[in-house]
Amino acid sequence: MATIRDVAKQAGVSVATVSRVLNSNGYVNNETKKKVDEAIRQLNYKPNAVARSLYKKTSKTIGLIVPDIGNPFFPELARAVEDTAHKKGYNVVFCNTDENVEKEEHYLEVLLQKYVDGVIIASNTLTAQKVKELNIPVVSIDRKITAEIPTVVVKNKQGARKAAGYLKEIGCQRIAHIRGPHHIDNANERVDGYLEEVGSEPWFKQSYITDGNYVMKTAIQATLELLERHPEIDGIFAANDVMAIGAVKAAYQLGKKVPEELAIIGFDGISMAEATTPELTTIAQPIYDMGTAVTDLLVKLIEKKPVENTFLELDVELIERESTRKQKNKGGR
Amino acid sequence: MATIRDVAKQAGVSVATVSRVLNSNGYVNNETKKKVDEAIRQLNYKPNAVARSLYKKTSKTIGLIVPDIGNPFFPELARAVEDTAHKKGYNVVFCNTDENVEKEEHYLEVLLQKYVDGVIIASNTLTAQKVKELNIPVVSIDRKITAEIPTVVVKNKQGARKAAGYLKEIGCQRIAHIRGPHHIDNANERVDGYLEEVGSEPWFKQSYITDGNYVMKTAIQATLELLERHPEIDGIFAANDVMAIGAVKAAYQLGKKVPEELAIIGFDGISMAEATTPELTTIAQPIYDMGTAVTDLLVKLIEKKPVENTFLELDVELIERESTRKQKNKGGR
DNA sequence: TTGTACGCGTTATCAG
DNA sequence: CTGATAACGCGTACAA
Numbered sequence: 001m002a003t004i005r006d007v008a009k010q011a012g013v014s015v016a017t018v019s020r021v022l023n024s025n026g027y028v029n030n031e032t033k034k035k036v037d038e039a040i041r042q043l044n045y046k047p048n049a050v051a052r053s054l055y056k057k058t059s060k061t062i063g064l065i066v067p068d069i070g071n072p073f074f075p076e077l078a079r080a081v082e083d084t085a086h087k088k089g090y091n092v093v094f095c096n097t098d099e100n101v102e103k104e105e106h107y108l109e110v111l112l113q114k115y116v117d118g119v120i121i122a123s124n125t126l127t128a129q130k131v132k133e134l135n136i137p138v139v140s141i142d143r144k145i146t147a148e149i150p151t152v153v154v155k156n157k158q159g160a161r162k163a164a165g166y167l168k169e170i171g172c173q174r175i176a177h178i179r180g181p182h183h184i185d186n187a188n189e190r191v192d193g194y195l196e197e198v199g200s201e202p203w204f205k206q207s208y209i210t211d212g213n214y215v216m217k218t219a220i221q222a223t224l225e226l227l228e229r230h231p232e233i234d235g236i237f238a239a240n241d242v243m244a245i246g247a248v249k250a251a252y253q254l255g256k257k258v259p260e261e262l263a264i265i266g267f268d269g270i271s272m273a274e275a276t277t278p279e280l281t282t283i284a285q286p287i288y289d290m291g292t293a294v295t296d297l298l299v300k301l302i303e304k305k306p307v308e309n310t311f312l313e314l315d316v317e318l319i320e321r322e323s324t325r326k327q328k329n330k331g332g333r
Numbered sequence: 334m335a336t337i338r339d340v341a342k343q344a345g346v347s348v349a350t351v352s353r354v355l356n357s358n359g360y361v362n363n364e365t366k367k368k369v370d371e372a373i374r375q376l377n378y379k380p381n382a383v384a385r386s387l388y389k390k391t392s393k394t395i396g397l398i399v400p401d402i403g404n405p406f407f408p409e410l411a412r413a414v415e416d417t418a419h420k421k422g423y424n425v426v427f428c429n430t431d432e433n434v435e436k437e438e439h440y441l442e443v444l445l446q447k448y449v450d451g452v453i454i455a456s457n458t459l460t461a462q463k464v465k466e467l468n469i470p471v472v473s474i475d476r477k478i479t480a481e482i483p484t485v486v487v488k489n490k491q492g493a494r495k496a497a498g499y500l501k502e503i504g505c506q507r508i509a510h511i512r513g514p515h516h517i518d519n520a521n522e523r524v525d526g527y528l529e530e531v532g533s534e535p536w537f538k539q540s541y542i543t544d545g546n547y548v549m550k551t552a553i554q555a556t557l558e559l560l561e562r563h564p565e566i567d568g569i570f571a572a573n574d575v576m577a578i579g580a581v582k583a584a585y586q587l588g589k590k591v592p593e594e595l596a597i598i599g600f601d602g603i604s605m606a607e608a609t610t611p612e613l614t615t616i617a618q619p620i621y622d623m624g625t626a627v628t629d630l631l632v633k634l635i636e637k638k639p640v641e642n643t644f645l646e647l648d649v650e651l652i653e654r655e656s657t658r659k660q661k662n663k664g665g666r
Numbered sequence: 667t668t669g670t671a672c673g674c675g676t677t678a679t680c681a682g
Numbered sequence: 683c684t685g686a687t688a689a690c691g692c693g694t695a696c697a698a
Binding site for chain 4: 013014015016017020026027028029032051053054055056057
């Protein structure tokens with residue numbers, strides 16, 4: 001590995017000059033520039049990023065902290081983050097926390113020691129206090145942490161209303177909700193949206209809301225019990241696609257036809273939702289766009305560029321597929 | 334951010350002494366050690382990883398280069414890699430190449446400039462030559478590059494034989510294969526395994542092999558055409574799960590019952606295969622274990638520990654689910 | 667057992 | 683326009 005000194009020697013100039021042509025700042029004679037370029041080429045010299053980092057206190061890398069890349073929501077997000085980071089000259093180091101506070105803090109510390117320039121994090125355990133202590137830009141994705149931390153989320157409540165409203169619209173008369181974890185606010189917002197839409201219906205019962213914890217297995221069990229207790233249910237809004245898939249499976253187990261006897265709608269728009277039979281109707285988040293948006297936001301913060309808006313709430317979109325269908329012959333009120 | 338110098342001053346010792354207690358090497362009086370520890374605590378001092386890297390020419394980070402983290406095979410792998418890297422004190426920076434040579438080379442270069450200690454790569458464009466020039470350990474996952482590069486793969490041919498053999502066993506009489514890309518050797522190995530199992534059957538036709546390119550959409554189309562040309566087909570072995578799911582969808586479109594009229598088996602064992610209806614029978618790779626294994630291997634190479642075996646070929650496992658079933662009433666020979 | 671001083675590879679400042 | 687040289691923060695001979 002050639003160093004800047006080698007190049008300087010080869011070109012017969014000082015390291016300062018080499019540095020100047022490297023970073024194209026300061027004046028440098030065109031002739032000497034040529035000599036330097038030639039030397040660089042000959043030695044196949046590549047500047048050492050670590051030395052540069054040490055001096056500039058910046059590493060051209062960002063941290064991406066997620067609960068679990070195995071969760072189908074995150075690969076697409078990670079892809080978007082990496083893509084746009086790469087475009088802007090940044091690398092991304094990625095970390096899985098399993099929603100574990102100690103792990104999260106440990107990662108943050110390690111990243112800080114490596115001079116990462118900023119971090120993108122999906123977390124609900126992070127406090128504003130800790131973020132402040134970090135002294136580098138932090139942006140939150142998918143979850144609100146506090147007002148001070150720039151955030152990219154989607155309109156969860158609105159999406160939930162869309163979902164529940166859509167089920168009503170196609171003729172469902174008893175609509176249940178499989179909710180996500182109580183400590184995750186997007187899960188709570190989706191419950192709120194659901195309630196706003198159906199909470200005051202005469203048929204509404206609190207027990208139409210059941211816990212699915214955002215995981216398929218739990219959702220299957222929950223659906224089984226739900227449908228046993230309340231066989232009258234003809235529509236289910238699951239707070240994420242994975243649970244919706246679970247609901248489809250549960251219905252299948254009970255011999256309930258989807259969508260004829262039971263309409264099911266999910267939330268997220270992960271690609272898995274297209275793998276099922278029937279394919280899943282869902283409220284799709286613009287996952288890739290969210291990743292692009294957070295990364296853009298973070299990089300602007302890092303590079304101290306002006307940023308219009310530190311709180312982005314993206315729109316969701318209803319994607320109709322096979323797990324729901326107009327139920328005409330069920331007479332409205 | 335406190336530096337080692339601050340700590341030294343605070344403790345009333347030299348930086349060398351601080352460094353010694355930090356790395357617990359060299360002799361240091363128990364009393365002074367205490368003073369130093371106290372100073373470290375007071376200042377909440379954390380050693381600067383970049384400075385350390387610069388001196389030691391090592392960064393405690395590894396690169397993970399994959400075609401596309403969105404491809405459902407890779408998240409689980411990435412998770413395993415990150416988990417075990419983290420356990421061993423390494424961070425991982427991840428890169429998506431889209432099988433694009435320039436991107437790959439660019440990443441390799443950048444990683445090198447950042448002193449990554451080694452890289453894990455899934456690629457078929459990388460040459461042994463380039464790896465040698467890198468001068469850091471490189472291990473290959475999922476694909477063989479050359480004999481010199483340590484590799485972790487699965488027994489693709491054997492797995493393919495298992496798949497095709499299993500279809501025969503349950504009574505399929507005409508077994509087709511949806512193959513992966515011609516330039517990916519694991520795809521070719523799976524074709525080989527298929528051929529070894531059914532290539533000499535009297536009914537075998539070359540046109541029973543069709544291209545699915547490892548993607549769902551292509552596989553759907555391919556299956557549609559295949560089944561049109563050869564309605565006699567009663568078993569399909571798809572070279573990966575995503576294509577198998579495509580095949581299921583195609584069958585569904587054509588009104589062919591799976592598994593009653595058409596048995597379908599995939600390859601990979603991704604979690605998506607459990608989301609489908611019917612759930613997919615598949616040849617499961619031990620994805621997580623593969624990730625653990627490559628990372629272990631790489632770290633050993635980095636740390637110059639003895640390594641028994643630089644070519645690991647892991648076993649695959651047949652997982653019977655609903656997309657196949659014994660077809661009793663179809664009289665064998 | 668402890669301290670001094672240099673090197674790791676760059677960048678930036680300040681003379682010239 | 684160009685060249686010395688002092689940082690950046692840490693680890694380690696070498697001396698004491």
